[in-house]
Amino acid sequence: MAIASSLVLAVMTHAVPRLLAAGAAALAVTSFLVTRFGNVPVNGQIKQWAVTSASADHATILQRWEAFHFLRTTTAFVAFLLIVLLVTVGDRLRKPGTAE
Incomplete structure (x- = not known):
């Protein structure tokens, strides 16, 4: 859900908020891949x-x-922070004069 919702948010927004949402999606994917191909084996x-x-x-x-766990936890946490940042100050991150 984190990946899907971040991707939807990236499609629905513009400028900096789009980059933040896309970054969050990429980090969530990274966290999943590290878990699947690192920790699980x-x-x-x-x-x-x-x-x-x-x-x-x-x-x-x-x-x-432990290294895989640190990497997946860090990527998931940073993805979460990006979404929190986007939700809390997203309107102020858009360029002045742009409308969505």
Whole structure:
């Protein structure tokens, strides 16, 4: 929903608000992709530890998961901030004399 609503907002607005909404959509997509192709495969490795035992390089695997988690959390948070900025001061970001 974050991706879809940001894209709709980007289509419906102009100038700086459009850029903010498009940026939020791109960041939301990035967050999804990092989760799907970064964290989820590492989660699969970690689940195997419950059946067997942690691998010798478990600290490296956990650090990699942590890096993916930091990236996805940061991109999602910045996307949220862009939407909040757009909603709170969006009218003031348009160029003077432009109408939507």
